[in-house]
Amino acid sequence: MPDTAVLDVDGTLVDTNYQHALAWFRAFRRFDLTLPVWRLHRAIGMGGDQLVPAVAGQAFEAEHGDAARQAWSEEFDPLLPEVQAFEGAQDLLTELKARGFTVVLASSGQAAHVDAYLDLLDARELCDAWTTSEDAESTKPAPDLLRVALEKVSGRAGVLLGDSTWDCEAAANADMPAVAVRTGGFSVEELTGAGAGAVFDSLRELLDGLDGTEFARPS
Known part of the structure; x- marks a missing residue:
């Protein structure tokens, strides 16, 4: 056992989970990419290294992956007290x-x-x-x-x-x-x-x- x-x-x-989904939505918007929040929610539980290419594609990951994860952090931090x-x-x-x-x-x-x-x-x-x-x-x-x-x-x-x-x-x-x-x-x-x-x-x-x-x- x-x-x-x-x-x-x-x-x-x-x-x-919903704070994470909202933070990712706002993070991707910084790169002029608007993804449905339901799709982002379905990916919550993956780490950011997995989530970005899963929802935005490998090309986006290659060009913006690290910057998108930093943007997510900046968007999530103000939500943390909630x-x-x-x-x-x-x-x-x-x-x-x-x-x-x-x-x-x-x-x-x-x-x-x-x-x-x-x-x-x-x-x-x-x-x-x-x-x-x-x-x-x-x-x-x-x-x-x-x-x-x-x-x-x-x-x-x-x-x-x-x-x-x-x-x-x-x-x-x-x-x-x-x-x-x-x-x-x-x-x-x-x-x-x-x-x-x-x-x-x-x-x-x-x-x-x-x-x-x-x-x-x-x-």
Whole structure:
């Protein structure tokens, strides 16, 4: 059984997906590129290195990729104070620790953003480690970040909690089971199709059903 709980942050523990989509919309507009917000929302969960070519194409990535990611950061930063933790997020961290899991937050966010989320969740004492964009060259759905998260705590085996198909695909690519919550706006069918073994509507619902998932007490 897994001994390490690897938790996505954006969209899973903190409610940021729509702020991210809006920031990307505004960032692309700086380059006279208007993309439908629904399309951007569907890509949230990828890291910026993956998202830009996925939604704007390889030619745009080659010419403007780094500048677009910088523009996204400038657009997202003013929205950061609006971000709230999902109900049950801190309780979930507390429960996983009580069950004996090593808890790692697997984020591809900028270090300043991750620091803000740690403060928002009051998570520094509840988590054994966390990652940022500085920890892996390729982000989800590549498995690199999840492997780094596990390595940070010398974990034997991990189970991922995420909110997007990209999280579930990254877990599959890392040979890691996945549990999903629908807070990213993806359907049950999409999440299970991407590899989630169980899907819950909220963190509260997940807390009530932990024993039926890979988050049962580790051996």
